[in-house]
Amino acid sequence: MTLNILKRVLPVLLIAVVALASFSNMARTHAATPLEITFYYPTAVGGPIAKVMDGFAADFNAANPDIKVTPVYAGGYTDVYKKIQTEISGGQKSADVAIMLTTDVYSLIDNDYIVPLDDMIKAAPDGDAYLKDFYPAFLANSQVDGETWGIPFQRSTPVLFYNKDMFKAAGLPDAAPKTWQDMVDDAKKLTKADGSQWGLEIPSDGFPYWLFQGFAISNGQNLVGDDPNTVYFNTPSTVEALQFFVDLSNKDGVMPKGILNWNDMPVDFTAGKAAMIYHTTGSMTNILKNAKFNVGVGFLPAGKKGYGAPTGGGNLYVIKSAPAENQAAAWKWIQYLSSPDKEAAWTVATGYVAPRMSAWDTQALKDLIAQYPQYAVARDQLQHAAKELATHQSADIQHLFGQAVQAALTGQKTPQQALDDAQKQAEDILSAYGEAATPEATAAQ
Numbered sequence: 001m002t003l004n005i006l007k008r009v010l011p012v013l014l015i016a017v018v019a020l021a022s023f024s025n026m027a028r029t030h031a032a033t034p035l036e037i038t039f040y041y042p043t044a045v046g047g048p049i050a051k052v053m054d055g056f057a058a059d060f061n062a063a064n065p066d067i068k069v070t071p072v073y074a075g076g077y078t079d080v081y082k083k084i085q086t087e088i089s090g091g092q093k094s095a096d097v098a099i100m101l102t103t104d105v106y107s108l109i110d111n112d113y114i115v116p117l118d119d120m121i122k123a124a125p126d127g128d129a130y131l132k133d134f135y136p137a138f139l140a141n142s143q144v145d146g147e148t149w150g151i152p153f154q155r156s157t158p159v160l161f162y163n164k165d166m167f168k169a170a171g172l173p174d175a176a177p178k179t180w181q182d183m184v185d186d187a188k189k190l191t192k193a194d195g196s197q198w199g200l201e202i203p204s205d206g207f208p209y210w211l212f213q214g215f216a217i218s219n220g221q222n223l224v225g226d227d228p229n230t231v232y233f234n235t236p237s238t239v240e241a242l243q244f245f246v247d248l249s250n251k252d253g254v255m256p257k258g259i260l261n262w263n264d265m266p267v268d269f270t271a272g273k274a275a276m277i278y279h280t281t282g283s284m285t286n287i288l289k290n291a292k293f294n295v296g297v298g299f300l301p302a303g304k305k306g307y308g309a310p311t312g313g314g315n316l317y318v319i320k321s322a323p324a325e326n327q328a329a330a331w332k333w334i335q336y337l338s339s340p341d342k343e344a345a346w347t348v349a350t351g352y353v354a355p356r357m358s359a360w361d362t363q364a365l366k367d368l369i370a371q372y373p374q375y376a377v378a379r380d381q382l383q384h385a386a387k388e389l390a391t392h393q394s395a396d397i398q399h400l401f402g403q404a405v406q407a408a409l410t411g412q413k414t415p416q417q418a419l420d421d422a423q424k425q426a427e428d429i430l431s432a433y434g435e436a437a438t439p440e441a442t443a444a445q
Contacts, residue, residue, distance in 0.1 A: 176298020
């Protein structure tokens with residue numbers, strides 16, 4: 001009888017053993033196959049930053065064998081947004097995590113493309129301290145209604161680059177101009193009548209609203225406050241600021257007339273065609289590498305109300321269409337990228353401003369500033385910085401304001417007319433999102 005029982009039971013045991021072995025093999029295979037997440041990132045500056053980002057990913061993947069991050073350089077900021085928008089609307093797999101403009105935040109929320117990060121931050125061992133370590137000026141475009149939607153990473157402010165050798169040759173002190181009038185006075189001494197050398201160049205395409213924002217803030221009124229339905233395009237101080245900008249070429253003759261290309265400015269500067277330029281601090285490394293002269297960097301010159309500059313650049317966002325486990329892996333990647341050491345390395349590689357205060361205590365940035373004090377200027381300018389122009393449909397609002405600036409620069413409209421028209425167009429667009437805040441409630445943002 002015992003033999004008969006064994007005959008009946010043995011096949012069952014064999015099947016169980018085979019099944020168990022198969023399950024074990026599957027588990028091992030699964031454990032050996034990392035979870036793959038895709039990371040889209042852009043650039044608006046020169047230099048081989050793809051190699052740096054690939055290096056970050058390789059180090060992260062080695063330290064986290066259960067996750068594989070694949071970085072995808074997806075073009076400029078607009079290209080990244082449009083790629084994600086197209087893929088999600090088409091039902092395709094998109095990125096799990098991405099760097100997009102800080103000013104995209106309202107559109108990303110309105111379109112349900114991203115997730116808030118507060119629960120992830122709170123669950124992290126250093127959650128509260130982690131968030132408090134970011135400069136407040138950078139968090140202004142990262143938080144909405146008390147929720148955190150993006151983590152500052154690739155952040156910047158515009159600064160004034162100046163050619164120290166040209167300043168010396170013109171008998172000027174080795175210092176950036178402090179005020180608008182100082183800048184005009186210096187630029188006149190640096191401009192050559194034959195057009196071979198201009199005292200100043202400020203881009204007016206690509207991001208014309210952004211560079212102009214420095215003029216608006218320092219003259220008394222930012223273009224935007226806390227309410228995403230309200231803009232301040234045609235206030236007297238902003239009209240005055242735009243008139244000053246127009247006069248640089250049309251009246252003072254220290255800047256070329258017409259629309260100046262964003263990408264041409266660093267090239268003109270390093271080639272000696274422009275003695276001063278406004279540009280992003282993200283171009284710092286590229287400019288210092290290519291300039292054959294001593295490069296000075298200063299705050300944007302002060303208007304009537306003192307120094308002022310907008311923040312800029314991109315935040316890290318977790319994409320909502322990604323599966324939950326991918327979102328968790330994306331958050332781990334964000335924590336890695338936003339660590340002080342990695343932010344410091346990114347600053348060294350690009351010139352972007354490390355957005356965490358502790359990053360500036362790393363040896364890498366201490367050594368960098370000791371050798372190149374120019375890198376500290378944008379960080380120090382943050383005390384005078386205000387939020388970048390961000391509203392619902394930010395891209396459209398920014399575009400129409402940029403068109404107003406260009407219309408004034410080319411003489412198609414007066415500054416007053418251009419800004420009046422832009423204000424009305426912006427209000428028409430934003431009216432779909434609710435009532436604008438009253439001027440009394442939002443004055444002096």
